[in-house]
Amino acid sequence: xxDEILRFNKRFVIEKGYEQYITSKYPDKKIAIVTCMDTRxxxxxxxxxxxxxxxxxxxxxxxxxxxxxxxxxVRSLLIAIYELDVNEVxxxxxxxxGVQGMDAGEMIHLxxxxxxxxxxxxxxxxxxxxxxxxxxxxxxTESAVLETVDLVRNHPxxxxxxxxxxxxxxxxxxxxxxxx
Numbered sequence: 486x487x488d489e490i491l492r493f494n495k496r497f498v499i500e501k502g503y504e505q506y507i508t509s510k511y512p513d514k515k516i517a518i519v520t521c522m523d524t525r526x527x528x529x530x531x532x533x534x535x536x537x538x539x540x541x542x543x544x545x546x547x548x549x550x551x552x553x554x555x556x557x558x559v560r561s562l563l564i565a566i567y568e569l570d571v572n573e574v575x576x577x578x579x580x581x582x583g584v585q586g587m588d589a590g591e592m593i594h595l596x597x598x599x600x601x602x603x604x605x606x607x608x609x610x611x612x613x614x615x616x617x618x619x620x621x622x623x624x625x626t627e628s629a630v631l632e633t634v635d636l637v638r639n640h641p642x643x644x645x646x647x648x649x650x651x652x653x654x655x656x657x658x659x660x661x662x663x664x665x
Contacts, residue, residue: 508539510569517542517565519558519633520577521549521584525656530577533659542571548584548623549577551633554640563642573648574637578630580656585629587622626653631664 497503520530522545531537542565544558551558565571593606593616609616623629634651637643651664 506538512539512541512565512569512571514540515571516540516573516575517544517562517571518575518577519544519546519549519551519562519637520575520654521545521579521582522547523579523582523656526579526654529656529659530654533654533661542569548582548629549579549633550584550623550629551636552619554636559637559640559642562637566643566647572646574650576630576633576637576649576651577654577661578626578652579654580626582626584622585626586624587620589617589620589622592620593617627664634664 514536518530518541520526520543530543542561544561544565546558553559562571562574596606597603606616630651630653634649637647638649643649653662653664654660655662
């Protein structure tokens with residue numbers, strides 16, 4: 486599959502397909518969106534929000550959640566705010582998220598089935614990583630989004646003038662429900 490993608494990319498560049506996407510690194514709408522990496526949102530989210538290339542910064546991860554106040558998602562938001570002039574942050578979860586109800590024990594079991602040794606799993610624990618906590622999903626998407634909104638709003642490195650709001654997107658229709 487990767488070879489197919491690389492062949493397409495070569496044609497894309499030769500045929501100058503990139504020209505319609507040329508923009509600067511600064512988001513025109515000064516918004517950063519933290520959302521889920523779910524495949525259903527790849528085209529649906531921008532289409533449903535009316536955003537185009539160059540409009541916003543989109544940061545994707547599993548579940549659109551921030552698991553630690555100093556993880557890579559927070560780092561990306563800080564860069565967007567301080568280096569790229571973002572002044573609003575949208576946290577957008579979605580219906581039917583695979584992280585909802587995700588079981589860390591099951592994931593560890595699947596790791597072992599794929600050849601990850603007990604020694605490596607124990608090494609993670611020895612290094613202070615609680616795999617059961619780190620790999621655990623959330624029970625309720627709305628609560629998870631609201632927790633992330635709260636973390637960003639109250640983060641000691643996020644200025645108080647940054648607007649942070651949470652939403653749930655319908656994975657089928659793209660309808661956006663604001664959370665309070």
